[in-house]
Amino acid sequence: MPPSHEGLRRSPELPTERFHLQLSCRSCLIPLPTRSAPTCMSLQSHGPAPCDDADGHLVTAGPLTPPPDVAGTPADEKALRHSVAEDAQGMVLAMLVASLGLAIFAKSGLMIGGMAGMAFLLHYTMGWNFGLVFVLVNLPFYWVAVRRMGWEFTLKTFAAVTACGLLTDILPRWADFSHIAPLYSALVGGALSGLGILFFIRHRASLGGIGILAVYLQRTRGWSAGKVQMSFDACLMVAAFFVLSPSKVMYSAIGAVVLSLVLMFNHRPGRYMGV
Numbered sequence: 001m002p003p004s005h006e007g008l009r010r011s012p013e014l015p016t017e018r019f020h021l022q023l024s025c026r027s028c029l030i031p032l033p034t035r036s037a038p039t040c041m042s043l044q045s046h047g048p049a050p051c052d053d054a055d056g057h058l059v060t061a062g063p064l065t066p067p068p069d070v071a072g073t074p075a076d077e078k079a080l081r082h083s084v085a086e087d088a089q090g091m092v093l094a095m096l097v098a099s100l101g102l103a104i105f106a107k108s109g110l111m112i113g114g115m116a117g118m119a120f121l122l123h124y125t126m127g128w129n130f131g132l133v134f135v136l137v138n139l140p141f142y143w144v145a146v147r148r149m150g151w152e153f154t155l156k157t158f159a160a161v162t163a164c165g166l167l168t169d170i171l172p173r174w175a176d177f178s179h180i181a182p183l184y185s186a187l188v189g190g191a192l193s194g195l196g197i198l199f200f201i202r203h204r205a206s207l208g209g210i211g212i213l214a215v216y217l218q219r220t221r222g223w224s225a226g227k228v229q230m231s232f233d234a235c236l237m238v239a240a241f242f243v244l245s246p247s248k249v250m251y252s253a254i255g256a257v258v259l260s261l262v263l264m265f266n267h268r269p270g271r272y273m274g275v
Helices: 034-039 041-046 074-080 085-108 114-126 130-138 139-149 149-173 182-202 210-221 225-240 246-266
Strands: 024-025 056-061
Touching: 085 114, 085 149, 085 182, 085 246, 114 130, 114 210, 114 225, 130 149, 139 149, 139 210, 149 182, 182 246, 210 225, 225 246
Parallel strands: none
Antiparallel strands: 024 056
């Protein structure tokens, strides 16, 4: 076997002519159609190295996949799919956890990234209701979500954004947030918000906003979704210096880092198999 294809293994149980090369997105582990194979020039010359396909996926060559009658059957995937009841409880739990984190940020006068941060900025500067602003600033992104993610994802995301905005506004009436140290707010608020977003992701939803646009730009123009998100959040933090005190901006940055770490360590493609 040539050295350039040392990552491709043959199984003795199956006839050679039934093998095919399985390409998948390294970031999301979504199997890609075989039409992506010719675009992976690095695979042809240097073996299974990653490259981007036309849809913005980071393509990597995996091991040769057995035919459906051996492994990876649709029945296996169906068994992993969340039921309606599982999705419902997951969405409700995500709404409660994420809105509690946002309410802690709001009580302490801190910021957060994404469109929630934009809503906080308008809430602090204009005095507008956070929940209403949060719902409104997310409206333009639903068009992108329908085109790129489908109706199920879009409707779940709309429900998530609306519920979290409403709960963030009314939670102070149900719980006393009279005094919370800023550092504690940053740590706990960031952790709770991150957990809520993680739950949403695992049930095919999100808190909307710039994340949807970032994925769209990555797939259509090749822009890095992470860099788009990071650039937007950096602009928010710069704008926050004109509204908040330097100490609150610093605590807000700590909260944003905590939120990112929660997602980084817990949202790893392939580790969580339910969809």
